[in-house]
Amino acid sequence: MRAKGHLPLILLLIAVTFFAYRGTLNNSFVYDDYALVVENGAIKNLDLRRIVSYFTDRNTTAPSDSFSKNMWRPLVTTSFAVDYKLWGLNPLPYHAETVLWHIINVILVYIMTMLILDGRLASFCGALIFALHPAQTENVAWVAGRTNLMFFAFFIASLIFYIRSRKIKGVPLSYGLSLAFFVLSLLSKEMAVTLPFIIILYDRCFGARRAGIKYYVPFFLVAGFYLFTRFSVLGSITQGSWWGGTVYNNIIIAVKAVAEYVRLLLLPVNLKIAYFINTAFSLREIAYIVLAALAVVLSALVLGRVSNKRTIIFYLSWFFITLVPVCNIVPFWSVMSERFLYLPSVGFASLCGILFAALIGAPARRRSLRIASAAVFTAVMIFYCVSTITRSADWRNEIALFSKDVMRSRQNPMAHYNMGLVYAKTASRLSKFEGLSRDYYNKAEEEFKETIRLETGSYLAYVRLADIYNETGRYGLAIQNFKKAKALRDGSGIYGLLDSQARYNDLIQVCRKRLSVLPDDVNTYVYLGKAYYMKNEYQKAKRAWLKAAGLSGSNPDFVKVINSL
Numbered sequence: 194m195r196a197k198g199h200l201p202l203i204l205l206l207i208a209v210t211f212f213a214y215r216g217t218l219n220n221s222f223v224y225d226d227y228a229l230v231v232e233n234g235a236i237k238n239l240d241l242r243r244i245v246s247y248f249t250d251r252n253t254t255a256p257s258d259s260f261s262k263n264m265w266r267p268l269v270t271t272s273f274a275v276d277y278k279l280w281g282l283n284p285l286p287y288h289a290e291t292v293l294w295h296i297i298n299v300i301l302v303y304i305m306t307m308l309i310l311d312g313r314l315a316s317f318c319g320a321l322i323f324a325l326h327p328a329q330t331e332n333v334a335w336v337a338g339r340t341n342l343m344f345f346a347f348f349i350a351s352l353i354f355y356i357r358s359r360k361i362k363g364v365p366l367s368y369g370l371s372l373a374f375f376v377l378s379l380l381s382k383e384m385a386v387t388l389p390f391i392i393i394l395y396d397r398c399f400g401a402r403r404a405g406i407k408y409y410v411p412f413f414l415v416a417g418f419y420l421f422t423r424f425s426v427l428g429s430i431t432q433g434s435w436w437g438g439t440v441y442n443n444i445i446i447a448v449k450a451v452a453e454y455v456r457l458l459l460l461p462v463n464l465k466i467a468y469f470i471n472t473a474f475s476l477r478e479i480a481y482i483v484l485a486a487l488a489v490v491l492s493a494l495v496l497g498r499v500s501n502k503r504t505i506i507f508y509l510s511w512f513f514i515t516l517v518p519v520c521n522i523v524p525f526w527s528v529m530s531e532r533f534l535y536l537p538s539v540g541f542a543s544l545c546g547i548l549f550a551a552l553i554g555a556p557a558r559r560r561s562l563r564i565a566s567a568a569v570f571t572a573v574m575i576f577y578c579v580s581t582i583t584r585s586a587d588w589r590n591e592i593a594l595f596s597k598d599v600m601r602s603r604q605n606p607m608a609h610y611n612m613g614l615v616y617a618k619t620a621s622r623l624s625k626f627e628g629l630s631r632d633y634y635n636k637a638e639e640e641f642k643e644t645i646r647l648e649t650g651s652y653l654a655y656v657r658l659a660d661i662y663n664e665t666g667r668y669g670l671a672i673q674n675f676k677k678a679k680a681l682r683d684g685s686g687i688y689g690l691l692d693s694q695a696r697y698n699d700l701i702q703v704c705r706k707r708l709s710v711l712p713d714d715v716n717t718y719v720y721l722g723k724a725y726y727m728k729n730e731y732q733k734a735k736r737a738w739l740k741a742a743g744l745s746g747s748n749p750d751f752v753k754v755i756n757s758l
Contacts, residue, residue, distance in 0.1 A: 217292060
C-alpha cells in the first residue's frame with residue numbers, strides 16, 4: 194500500500210479520533226486503575242530483576258486485587274512500570290498514552306482493511322466507525338483498558354504482516370514479524386489466542402485455499418506454549434466456575450450475552466460497567482435474541498448485494514471467532530463487558546464501512562442515493578462522536594462513573610455494590626473531615642443494603658456493611674453483619690434461615706451464587722433441590738439431588754428414589 198492518497202485520510206482519522214477522546218486527558222484514575230497502577234507496589238521499583246518477575250510471578254499484576262491475580266499480562270505490567278518511572282502517579286500521561294494507542298489501532302485497521310479489500314473509501318469508513326463507536330470508550334477512557342489496546346495493536350500488526358507474507362512471495366521477514374507480533378499480543382492479553390483461526394479464515398476467504406499447514410503450525414505452537422506458560426504461572430486456566438452453577442445455565446447466559454453484544458454494536462446506548470444477566474428467559478428476552486439473530490442475517494443479505502460473499506463471511510466470522518474467549522466457554526469472573534468488544538467490533542465496523550462505501554460510491558445517475566447515504570453516514574458519525582464524548586466524561590472520576598451505572602441499571606446488584614465500594618473508599622479518604630466522612634459512609638450503607646435486597650446471597654455486601662458499622666462505632670451491627678456473612682459463607686446458616694421462612698426463590702438465588710464459587714458443594718445442591726421441590730419444579734429438583742448424590746457417593750438405592758421423582 195503506497196502512502197500517496199492515503200495520508201490525508203489517515204490524518205483525518207487521527208484528528209477526529211483525538212477530538213472525540215481529548216476530554217479523557219483530564220480524567221482521574223478509576224476502578225481497576227488502583228489495583229493495576231496506583232496501589233501496585235510491584236511496578237514502583239523498576240529494574241531488570243523486577244521486569245523478569247512480571248513474567249514469572251502472578252502477584253506482580255495487581256498484588257492488592259484478588260481478581261487480578263488470575264490475570265497474567267506481563268507486557269502490560271511492564272508498560273505500567275515504565276510509565277510510573279517516567280510520570281509517577283500523574284494520570285495525564287497515562288491517559289494520553291491510552292488515546293495514542295487507540296489512534297494507532299485506528300490506523301492499523303485502515304491499513305489492514307486496505308490490504309484485504311483494496312478499497313480506500315470502505316477502509317476509511319470502517320476505520321472511522323471503529324474509531325468513534327461509543328462501545329470503545331471503556332478501553333480508551335480507562336487506564337486499565339490499555340491491555341485491550343496493546344494486544345489489539347500487536348494482533349492487527351501480526352495479521353498485516355501475515356497478509357503481506359502471503360501476497361508477496363519470498364518475503365520471510367514479514368512472516369517472522371507476524372510471529373513476533375503474535376507473541377507480543379499474547380503477552381498483553383489472552384484473547385490473542387484467536388489469531389491462528391483468523392489467519393486460517395483469511396486464507397480460506399482471500400488467500401491460497403490450498404495453503405500448506407506449514408504456515409499455521411508455528412502459530413499454533415506459539416499459542417500452545419503460551420497457554421502452558423500461563424497455566425504454569427497462574428496454576429489454573431479458569432477464573433471461576435460455571436455461571437449459574439451448571440453448564441446449562443452457563444450456556445443460557447452466554448447466549449444472552451452475545452445477543453447483548455450485538456445490540457451494543459447496533460444501538461450503543463445505555464452503556465455501563467456492570468451488566469447483569471440471569472439464567473431465566475423472559476418472552477421479551479427471547480424476542481430480543483431472535484431480533485438480534487434476524488439483524489445479523491438481514492445485514493448479511495443486504496451486504497450480499499454490494500459485496501462478495503467471501504468478504505461477508507470473513508468479517509461476520511471475525512466477530513464470532515474473536516468473541517469466543519469471552520463467552521465463558523472457559524469460565525472467568527466477568528459475564529460480559531463492553532471492553533471485550535474492542536477486537537470483535539472490527540468485523541462490524543468493516544461490514545458497515547463496506548455498505549456505506551458502496552452506497553456513497555453508487556453510480557452518478559443515482560445521485561440522490563449517494564447524497565442520502567453520505568448524510569446518513571455523517572449523522573451516525575456525529576451521534577457516535579457526541580455519545581463517545583459524553584460517555585468519556587462519565588469516566589472522569591469513580592463517583593461519576595458508578596453513579597451512571599446505578600442510574601442506568603437500578604436492578605443490578607453489582608452496580609449498587611460497586612457504588613457502595615466507591616462511597617466507602619471516599620469516606621475513608623475523608624476520615625479527617627468527620628462530617629463528610631459520615632455522609633459518605635451513610636451513602637455506602639444504603640448501597641450495600643440495596644445490594645442485599647436485590648441479591649440475598651451477597652456475602653461480600655454483608656462484609657462491607659460490617660466494615661462500615663465497625664468504622665463508625667456501631668459495633669453491635671458490625672457483629673450481626675459479620676455473623677450473617679459467616680453464615681452465608683458457610684452455607685448452612687443462611688440456607689436454614691431461608692428454608693424455615695419458605696423463601697424458596699431467595700434460597701435458589703443464594704444456592705446458585707454459592708455454586709458459582711464452590712461448584713462441588715454437596716450441601717448446596719441438597720438445599721437447591723429442596724427449594725425446587727417446594728416450588729413443584731420436580732425435574733430441576735431431581736437434577737440438583739442427583740448432583741448431590743454423585744458428589745457425596747450416595748448408595749444406589751437413594752439414587753433410585755431420586756430417579757423416581
